[in-house]
Amino acid sequence: MTEPATSTSSLPSDSVSKLSLSPSAKMTTTNEITLSVVPDWSLLPVELLHIISKNLDDCFDALHARSVCTLWRSIFPFPSHLSRLSYSLPTLDNKGSWSLERIPLFLFRPRALAASEYFLGGIRRYEEPEEEEELPSPIQCSVKVKIPESDPKLMKMNDCQIFPLGHQYRMIGCNAKEYRNVVVLPLNQEGGGDFVVLLNFTKVLLVYRSTEMRWRRLHTQPFTTATCEELFTFRGKFYAIFISGDVFAFDPHFLGLTTLKPLELPNCGSCNDLVQSGDDELFLVEKIIPRNDDVLDFNRLALRVCRLDVEAGQWVVVTDIGDRVFIIGEFGSVSCSAKEFPEGCGVSGNSILYTHKPWNETYFYKYGVDTGREEDDLNCWWYSRENLVTILSTYPVVALRVERYVYFFYLQHIFFC
Template sequence: MAYWSELPPELLTLIAQRLETQFDVLRFRSICRSWRSSFLPKLYPLPKRLPSSKKTKAGCRFSLNQITIATLFLVRLPPATENRSNQTDPSCWLIKVSDGKPLNPLTDSGLNANLPKVLDLINFQVIELGHGYVGRYSVHINYRFRGLYRNYIEKVEILRLSPDGDDFMVVGLFSHGVEYLALLKSGENEWTVLENMHGIQDIVTFNNKFYAIEQSGRTIIVDQFFSVGFIQHAVGSPSNRKFLVESSGNLLIVEMIFLENSESNAGFRIFKLDEENPKWDEIKSLGDQILILGLHQVVSVSAYEFHWGDQGNLIFYSIDGSVEDRVMYVFDLEKGISIPLENCPVYCNLFWPLPVWLNSPESVVSSSMEATPGTEIANLGICEDVGSSFSSS
């Protein structure tokens, strides 16, 4: 009989190097003392003290002042304890954590709830579904012999070029009327601003390249050497909103079509990248995948993660109003209809309210408890003032 604790260190290192999320590393290190000591937690510090850009042709100077990571978690009951839940108290719950604040994954509104700061992973399964980066930008505008400043929040993408994370590329969106693509490599003192590419609606990293989609539907591809390519054939309509997301190893464009005089407020079309040609092919089904369209982050997740079998082909999204007033919907790609989440308790309860079982006494581990081998403890990165009201700022 083989003992896992006696695996050779070189094999443990090879296994650990292939773990992609902090929760995979946490579970790996909790097996036993030898596994714990064989691999330190992965810490990829976010880039700081980035330079300001040169003036653009429009006389604007941009700065990316801060980058924050936003992580989407699925918290669920183990299969053996799912009988503790029902339709009004489901076995799964989604939460987004950004800058130490718990947020609604669709609207980014703060969750005003008494959430536990630490969970015992013996009683619960915590799965990192995905993460993204959000930047706090500022722009200095020369306007009639005086300067104007404007701050805004927009998506950022980071591509790690080395295993330790010290070498990286950052792609940002410099926005003043239109969105410009801006590139920076670690160690460089100047941004490369692609001013002939504008109206950028989304950016994403895929297969060690950056992809961006313009409002016109043109796709921009940038590799780590700053070589720029295009997929000239436009996808969709300039009047529709477009998102980029990796799903089951494929890159997708998700086109949100705003509808008038229809029972559904929005429709969707999905396109899959054909890298060899290259071109976009429309697809009619997501299979078992479910898309979660946040304000600055799109995540694809299998319906099996929710214990729904293969019942995917859904898109969760929100529209209209301020952050606090956005209305959440679910779109069924097969039926071609969208329904407000408030009319679908099974889906709505994925986001709100907090499940009773999540705040039960057995879910919480004392923050002073020391993690020992065989005991998994998850800190979701929520601030110490988690019991108070939260704002989305």
């Protein structure tokens, strides 16, 4: 969103003349009167509002505009990108129902905060009655934030850089401990109409077709008996990655299964993650753990990154992911561009960050870092100790701090009541 102007107001003169003044005025010691001008935004011409509505930078600009006054809410439609689409699906035993919801993901970076303040939380259009707070307009569109061992706070979103990160699906009401994640593919490439759902129940994959309205088990034997770690959709296919490191691709009709075997890693252990970048690229990030006398040496853990060559159906090793930053966590992975971050903020492109470590301090991985050990291969991604990353919270969202000056948090759930 464009920074608010600090120069003379550009409101039409006939509207400015109608702006209300604060009922109170302060008298200075030199008998000067200071008046606080409170604009009545509802007096702006409707024609001007329609022009503004067509020139907003992003969906959160529309939210900011809708929070100004009642009239503006009727002019600026609620952003469709922020709508939480919901489908009612039967439970596995057909005795109840679950709600399949499409949840938009964003990364928020507060522009300027005191060194001791860090924020995360869900965004709500309004609070529950018992939690309602009177907020001054136009900052009613705010983030309610909560970090463990701290009091909830409110942060204005127009003080943040906001980066859309796509969306995830969640099966609301499914509390089974076996449930891991769920993905959806429309059978109509234009969207709408029939769809297929793939549900990950750890050791079991289940398929739901909207045309059949019931669940079926997807058999992955004899290909693998391992636990499924994560599901993705990419270019009209389902992708499943297993704890064994195997990756499989399924077409939405499940007429064929394609094995995407990672490249060999001699004398090493590994565990893998998939990261999707936009609609065009799918990456495999492999944690490589060398063996020393048949014992895994976690002190020398490195990464290898491969890009999927869709036409050839194989992984291709890459040494550069451009200006992208991969953020990999317990509840999935995202890719974002580092170009919009300011210089010196501690976040730069061509880097990878894991947020679900057993400790709360970590670093970005960079390619070709000299570790000082002769036995380490420079053609890998290693810890870069340029910027310390402190993980402040991992659930229900991830909050982190980079060095002393820049703080951002990745919102995993966006709540619109």
